[in-house]
Amino acid sequence: MHPILELRGISKEYPGHRAVDGVSLRLEGGGFYSLLGPSGCGKTTTLRIIGGFEQPTSGDVLLNGASIAHLKPYERDVCTVFQNYALFPHLTALGNVEFGLRERGIRDRRERALEALELVQLSAKRDRLPAQLSGGEKQRVALARSIVLKPRLLLLDEPLAALDPKLRKQMRAELKSMQRQTGITFLFVTHDQEEALSLSDNLAVMNNGHIEQFGTPEEVYLRPATEFVAGFLGAINWFGAAGVRPESTRISRASPSSSEARSGAVESVLFLGNCIHVNVRLESGERAIAEVARDAEPFREGEPVWLHWQSADELRFG
Numbered sequence: 623m624h625p626i627l628e629l630r631g632i633s634k635e636y637p638g639h640r641a642v643d644g645v646s647l648r649l650e651g652g653g654f655y656s657l658l659g660p661s662g663c664g665k666t667t668t669l670r671i672i673g674g675f676e677q678p679t680s681g682d683v684l685l686n687g688a689s690i691a692h693l694k695p696y697e698r699d700v701c702t703v704f705q706n707y708a709l710f711p712h713l714t715a716l717g718n719v720e721f722g723l724r725e726r727g728i729r730d731r732r733e734r735a736l737e738a739l740e741l742v743q744l745s746a747k748r749d750r751l752p753a754q755l756s757g758g759e760k761q762r763v764a765l766a767r768s769i770v771l772k773p774r775l776l777l778l779d780e781p782l783a784a785l786d787p788k789l790r791k792q793m794r795a796e797l798k799s800m801q802r803q804t805g806i807t808f809l810f811v812t813h814d815q816e817e818a819l820s821l822s823d824n825l826a827v828m829n830n831g832h833i834e835q836f837g838t839p840e841e842v843y844l845r846p847a848t849e850f851v852a853g854f855l856g857a858i859n860w861f862g863a864a865g866v867r868p869e870s871t872r873i874s875r876a877s878p879s880s881s882e883a884r885s886g887a888v889e890s891v892l893f894l895g896n897c898i899h900v901n902v903r904l905e906s907g908e909r910a911i912a913e914v915a916r917d918a919e920p921f922r923e924g925e926p927v928w929l930h931w932q933s934a935d936e937l938r939f940g
Contacts, residue, residue: 624687632681643831657830
């Protein structure tokens, strides 16, 4: 059985710059996948190549085992939700969702469009124009407009970026639910680590135009393949060649028996709601963070402390 999407050695070169460098990837159908990486890593260019908005300099794009690299965007069984949503301002929410169906000559388009609006919980606002909708509602309309076409693959180009933090978290849960309900394969582009970890069945971490690691959220966070992946997926303390996550870094006032320990002094204490980060300046001059429970005995700035950890929690790279 063919994967729903396969990238074979995709590269994209611009004058003096290679945006994508030999990317290969296989995605099985029916999952939620993410391309994660910093600005300029090549993730959006990769997504645009899959959607047909950019042509690769080399390599091939296959959908269900057939090459689509030569096809126009509208000839591919792929839909894209853009960051700015790209809604038609003169059409209602229902009109926007119906548009693609009308272009394809679908007879029961109104019924299908209404079902899609119900899926995104916007049935009551079907007659509103985009200017009368909030940012989150516009995003839902854009999702419904793509989902109603039932594509094999739905591409999402940082669709949550314009939303406030509270709404972004709400929409994460809704996106995951929509993917599960429809069974459409989602490929989500983001630079937000928390979004990628919470949404994805599998994710690809990109850097400098190539994929550094592809795996489940647990694999890439707990067993990162490179120092870049380790650092990009969350805070990490470096004790010589060993990296330790703040949640695995213990802090105490007394010298521990463990050989994996460093002394220092508290530089600052940050209350983060669900936990506290104690920032420590080590005797070596380096800085590290220990994550403690919010009900733990408070540490004071300037207080001498020890940081220690289990060897099993160390991340080491060649």
